[in-house]
Amino acid sequence: MARPITIDQPISRPRRQRTVVLDQVPAILASAGALFLAKGYSGVSIDALIEATGGSKRDLYSVFGSKEALFKQVVATLCRDRIATLRLALTDDGNPVSALRSASETALRLVLENETLALHRLLVAEGSRLPEIAVQFLEQGPAAAYGVFAEILRKCDQRDRREEDYDALGQLFIDSLTGELQLRALLGEIITEDEILRKVQIATTVFLAVLKPVD
Structure with a gap:
């Protein structure tokens, strides 16, 4: 039997979270683009992209799939x-x-x-x-x-x-x-x-x- 959700237990909203991430795509592309143009493709790490875009590694991979993509x-x-x-x-x-x-x-x-x-x-x-x-x-x-x-x-x-x-x-x-x-x-x-x-x-x-x- 599933455990009931108590009042102080956070409720997961994966669809809402994904919508927020997708809404941020233009800003992510702008930040990533500036980084690539400044340092080149090989000179940009995933960690640097995450820092520049303000997201997470999970968000980056869930939306784009890879650094190359x-x-x-x-x-x-x-x-x-x-x-x-x-x-x-x-x-x-x-x-x-x-x-x-x-x-x-x-x-x-x-x-x-x-x-x-x-x-x-x-x-x-x-x-x-x-x-x-x-x-x-x-x-x-x-x-x-x-x-x-x-x-x-x-x-x-x-x-x-x-x-x-x-x-x-x-x-x-x-x-x-x-x-x-x-x-x-x-x-x-x-x-x-x-x-x-x-x-x-x-x-x-x-x-x-x-x-x-x-x-």
Whole structure:
């Protein structure tokens, strides 16, 4: 026969506890992300994650399953947030040319953010040990951005091209827009505002001349 619960005996509420933990996931991801970006994947221990997130080892494993799974979710969140910011930059005035210019400036600024540069360095360093997460980063970060610009360039174009042509144009555009400045920033150089605006002007002017959009 089950022992009756007395008035001073705590009542277990596992569902409520799990709900509280799940509600804390965004904060956990933010704290863990800051730690990974600062110290690298290999330089962060489970104990350090617990201290940074303010949870417990049990909570961490019950929600994410492992340190690698937590890192994977951190990368996914960072990529998703940047693509969402990029899409917010698209103008809604129906003019694809202004959309291209607005999105170009936003994309370049996102790429040059300290947090984005740290993420890039981290994935380059850890990619060979965590190939699945490296592929995830490429798909949810750069490839997703290529898709956004392929869509914009299609709207700027007066010609009837194949779908894969626009995919290639989106990739070429992003690479020409960000490549040089991103590399210099990754090597520690400070990129000026004038350089950002000039790069946006050059990249958009060249591609719009090829596409001959309706302005």
